[in-house]
Amino acid sequence: MANILVNAPKMAKRGDVIEIKALIMHPMETGFRPGPNGQIIPRNIIEHFTATWNDAEIFALEMSPAISANPFVSFFAVATESGTIRLRWTGDQGFAVEEQVAIAVE
Amino acid sequence: MTGLRFGIVLAAVFGASLALAQGGSDKRRSGYRDMGAALQQMQDDDTANPGMLFVQQGAKLWEQRVGTADKSCADCHAAANVSMKGVAARYPAIPSGADKPIDLEGRINLCRVDNQKAPPLPPESQDMLALLAFVSRQSRGLPIAPPDDPRLAAYREQGAEIYARRQGQLNLSCAICHDDNAGKKLAGVTIPQAHPTGYPIYRLEWQGPGSLRRRLRNCLVGIRAEPYPAGAPEYVALELYLMDRAKGMILESPGVRP
Numbered sequence: 015m016a017n018i019l020v021n022a023p024k025m026a027k028r029g030d031v032i033e034i035k036a037l038i039m040h041p042m043e044t045g046f047r048p049g050p051n052g053q054i055i056p057r058n059i060i061e062h063f064t065a066t067w068n069d070a071e072i073f074a075l076e077m078s079p080a081i082s083a084n085p086f087v088s089f090f091a092v093a094t095e096s097g098t099i100r101l102r103w104t105g106d107q108g109f110a111v112e113e114q115v116a117i118a119v120e
Numbered sequence: 121m122t123g124l125r126f127g128i129v130l131a132a133v134f135g136a137s138l139a140l141a142q143g144g145s146d147k148r149r150s151g152y153r154d155m156g157a158a159l160q161q162m163q164d165d166d167t168a169n170p171g172m173l174f175v176q177q178g179a180k181l182w183e184q185r186v187g188t189a190d191k192s193c194a195d196c197h198a199a200a201n202v203s204m205k206g207v208a209a210r211y212p213a214i215p216s217g218a219d220k221p222i223d224l225e226g227r228i229n230l231c232r233v234d235n236q237k238a239p240p241l242p243p244e245s246q247d248m249l250a251l252l253a254f255v256s257r258q259s260r261g262l263p264i265a266p267p268d269d270p271r272l273a274a275y276r277e278q279g280a281e282i283y284a285r286r287q288g289q290l291n292l293s294c295a296i297c298h299d300d301n302a303g304k305k306l307a308g309v310t311i312p313q314a315h316p317t318g319y320p321i322y323r324l325e326w327q328g329p330g331s332l333r334r335r336l337r338n339c340l341v342g343i344r345a346e347p348y349p350a351g352a353p354e355y356v357a358l359e360l361y362l363m364d365r366a367k368g369m370i371l372e373s374p375g376v377r378p
Contacts, residue, residue: 017174017176017177019167019172019173019176020167021167035168037167037168037170038173039173039174039177042327083327083328084170084173084328086170
């Protein structure tokens with residue numbers, strides 16, 4: 015399975031602005047490069063990244079071929095209620111992985 | 121909390137190495153100190169350092185049973201944070217029963233072939249780099265400590281000779297850039313002193329991890345010399361010399377470099 019590193023606080027005060035950082039291993043092959051045999055290597059990128067907090071979407075990102083391999087995403091959210099933050103990456107060649115972290119808001 | 125504590129320990133280690141390097145006669149600088157603050161932070165944050173993705177993958181491979189012996193690394197070596205501590209700071213070395221030095225990559229493949237009865241991993245393959253990153257990570261914060269095996273002296277000398285030898289169409293030696301002109305600029309980039317403190321490194325330009333061998337090949341191509349063929353003993357000799365030159369410097373693996 016994909017290698018993912020997520021950095022999000024486990025606890026926050028209600029109303030706090032928290033930063034969520036996520037790093038994923040992915041080649042982000044542009045689809046423009048020729049391989050060793052001269053043929054174009056088919057495009058293989060992550061197209062969408064979405065983050066939900068208790069199933070409500072809080073952040074979404076569309077990626078393009080110009081984004082580097084192993085993309086790193088960082089975004090901010092306001093802590094409202096305890097629950098689960100789900101991060102989801104989907105892309106070419108049926109790529110779909112999900113990672114979740116629990117957060118306690120008091 | 122453990123993460124925070126680890127961060128503080130790490131900061132203390134880097135702080136100490138900084139003080140050491142600035143303090144006395146030691147003028148050696150890790151490439152880390154020539155990077156911008158943003159990249160330094162990237163390396164220091166285990167969830168932002170892309171090299172840690174490969175450490176994570178290496179940890180999985182460590183537990184994976186392979187070969188006809190059906191053994192994993194962990195079956196013999198158990199927990200890597202104990203058994204592999206300091207290993208990356210020591211290599212290249214001469215394994216018992218052999219007469220030639222090998223680097224960490226060679227050591228991993230020797231283990232695979234002899235003990236796991238598995239085919240060796242292709243050089244610089246992603247699995248090899250992941251295992252290298254995982255093993256090297258266990259030595260982060262430790263000083264580079266080359267073994268004082270007298271048999272290594274001849275190989276180190278060979279490495280030193282290659283380091284000082286002019287080669288390639290540009291007729292440059294390693295020493296001309298990394299000893300005589302280190303700290304000056306080469307096309308906007310600060311020339312580092314070439315201490316192998318962070319290998320395997322995640323190099324942003326490569327968009328992936330790379331071994332010291334790849335870096336050496338990269339430099340050879342840069343001076344328009346013909347790189348040594350894959351697996352050539354010259355690489356190990358150079359690695360031996362460079363590790364000896366960086367003796368006592370703190371290992372940062374996995375490093376991030378621009």
